[in-house]
Amino acid sequence: MPKPFDLNNVTDYRRWRQWKLAQIPVDAERLLVSLVEPQALRPDEKQALVTCCRDHNMVIYALPEKHTDKTLVHAIGQQLGLVRMDTNLRADEDSVTSLEVRAQDGNQYIPYTDKPLSWHTDGYYNTSAQQVRAIIMHCVQPAASGGVNQLLDPEMLYIRLRDENPSWIAALMHPEAMIIPANIEHEVEIRGAQSGPVFSVDPGSGCLHMRYSARKRNIVWRDDDATLAAAQRISELLADSEMVIEHRLQAGQGIICNNVLHNRSGFDDSAEQRRLMYRARYYDRVVDTGLAPIGA
Numbered sequence: 001m002p003k004p005f006d007l008n009n010v011t012d013y014r015r016w017r018q019w020k021l022a023q024i025p026v027d028a029e030r031l032l033v034s035l036v037e038p039q040a041l042r043p044d045e046k047q048a049l050v051t052c053c054r055d056h057n058m059v060i061y062a063l064p065e066k067h068t069d070k071t072l073v074h075a076i077g078q079q080l081g082l083v084r085m086d087t088n089l090r091a092d093e094d095s096v097t098s099l100e101v102r103a104q105d106g107n108q109y110i111p112y113t114d115k116p117l118s119w120h121t122d123g124y125y126n127t128s129a130q131q132v133r134a135i136i137m138h139c140v141q142p143a144a145s146g147g148v149n150q151l152l153d154p155e156m157l158y159i160r161l162r163d164e165n166p167s168w169i170a171a172l173m174h175p176e177a178m179i180i181p182a183n184i185e186h187e188v189e190i191r192g193a194q195s196g197p198v199f200s201v202d203p204g205s206g207c208l209h210m211r212y213s214a215r216k217r218n219i220v221w222r223d224d225d226a227t228l229a230a231a232q233r234i235s236e237l238l239a240d241s242e243m244v245i246e247h248r249l250q251a252g253q254g255i256i257c258n259n260v261l262h263n264r265s266g267f268d269d270s271a272e273q274r275r276l277m278y279r280a281r282y283y284d285r286v287v288d289t290g291l292a293p294i295g296a
C-alpha cells in the first residue's frame with residue numbers, strides 16, 4: 001500500500017500530490033450528480049458518485065424532486081458501502097438525525113439552532129475507535145434564507161500545510177494534538193475528555209483522516225510552537241475563499257462525503273419554510289475511494 005501521508009515517504013507523497021492536484025473542482029457545480037432512482041442506483045449513477053468522492057472526498061446529489069422519507073438515507077448509504085452508523089446524543093431511533101431548530105434541555109447544541117456553525121469535521125469528540133469516516137446529509141427543505149455550507153476536502157488542506165512546513169504535519173499527527181474537554185450536562189459527565197491527532201491515516205485504506213473543530217471554547221491545542229502555528233495556519237486557510245467550496249442545498253439535494261471539513265452560515269426559518277436536514281454518520285468510508293489511483 002502506498003504511504004503518501006508518511007512524512008518520510010516523499011516519493012509516494014509526490015505521486016499522490018500530483019494526482020490529487022489534477023482533480024481540483026472549481027466549484028460546487030462540478031460536484032453535482034443527478035440521480036433518477038436513488039433507492040436503486042443505476043450503475044452509471046453509482047459510478048459518478050463514487051468517482052467524485054474518490055477524487056474530491058465529496059459529491060452533491062440532486063434528486064428530481066423533494067424527498068421526505070428517511071429510509072432514503074439508509075438506502076443511498078448501503079449502496080455506497082456505508083453501513084456502520086454512529087449514533088449521537090440527539091440522534092433519532094434509526095440513527096439518522098433530523099437537524100432542525102428545536103427546543104433543547106440542558107446544553108444548547110448549535111446544530112439544532114439557526115446560528116452559524118464553525119468549521120469542523122463530524123464526531124471530532126469521538127474516540128479513536130469510533131471516528132466518523134463518512135457522512136450523508138440530505139436536504140428535505142432549505143431555510144427561508146441562509147443556511148449555506150462551505151466545504152473543504154481535508155486532503156487539499158494537508159497539501160498546503162505539508163508544502164509550507166512539514167513540521168506542522170508532524171505536530172498535527174501527534175496523539176495529543178487536540179484535546180476536547182469532557183461534556184458535562186446537569187453536572188454529570190456524559191462524555192469523557194478526548195485527545196487525538198488532527199491528521200491520521202485510516203488503517204484500512206491508508207487514506208488521510210482529519211479530526212478538527214474551529215471552536216475556541218471547547219478545544220485545547222497541545223501547547224507547543226509547531227501545533228499552535230499549525231492551528232493558526234489552518235484558520236487562515238479556512239478563511240481563504242479560493243480554497244473552499246460553497247453550496248446551499250436545495251430540497252432533494254444531499255452531500256455524501258468522507259467527512260470533509262464543513263461549516264454552515266446562520267439561517268432564518270419562516271412559518272411556511274423551516275430548514276430540515278437528515279444526517280447520518282458512518283464509521284465506513286465511501287466504497288472504492290481509497291488510494292487506487294496511485295496504485296494501491
Ligand SMILES: [Fe+2]
Pocket residue numbers: 120121122262
Ligand atoms: Fe457537521
